[in-house]
Amino acid sequence: MESLHGALLRLALTFVADRGAAEEVVQDTWLGVIRGLGSFEGRSSLKTWIFRILVNRARTRGARDGRFVTFSALESSEGGDSELADRFTAQGRWQHAPPAWGARSPEELLLSRETVARLHEAIAALPANQRVVLTLRDVEGAESSEVCNILGLSETNQRVLLHRARVKVRAALEDLLGRRARRAPR
């Protein structure tokens, strides 16, 4: 429960207006889980099942508060890899190459509190639909079929949203880790 709670809260925040509402949704979800555990059929993982309960409740609550999250990548106003658009020449070669990073492993990368904070910020700054997909796939480690199932999303849409989110999160770390790499070459 400890490990899932933060994830549920983050997910809920995507659909509802404020933290108070998110906490209510999460509490409501846990109650739903407790009550429904008997009817859990094991057709998906327990985690997926819990996430689906949360998403349903958060959506209902969000709609009541006049918030709607659209999951169609095609409906979103932003273009594809806008983060990288001006980094290539007309021929599609690197014009502004990303600086090399010193960090080789996740352990090394997460050692710095500054980097961890930057990661959390970058996730929080994503558009809602991208944030949900990235959180489920990369932070929680859900399979893409599970994520499509939880969110009622096509495989293609899911991949587009995930890719855009990853591009942004990587970009958010670029300067920080690039700078550090230059300071301590290896």
Next chain:
Amino acid sequence: MLNCRDVTARASDFIDAQLPLRARVQMRMHLLMCRVCREYVRQMALVIRSLRRLPAQDKPSGTLKRALLQALRAERP
């Protein structure tokens, strides 16, 4: 031939092993020759693996835990 822009656009699917064989081979060919794209894809993969281990920020509050325990007791006669 893929250019560097194409490679970055496919990086996510490449890392998830979602590319069909032909596209996968094209990616590998490009990465073999292009140091910058190699670093880009490595960074993307590193970020993905790091997200999986990201320390959680929020723990359930005592109030929530108590409310849930109460509900649990009420559910089980």
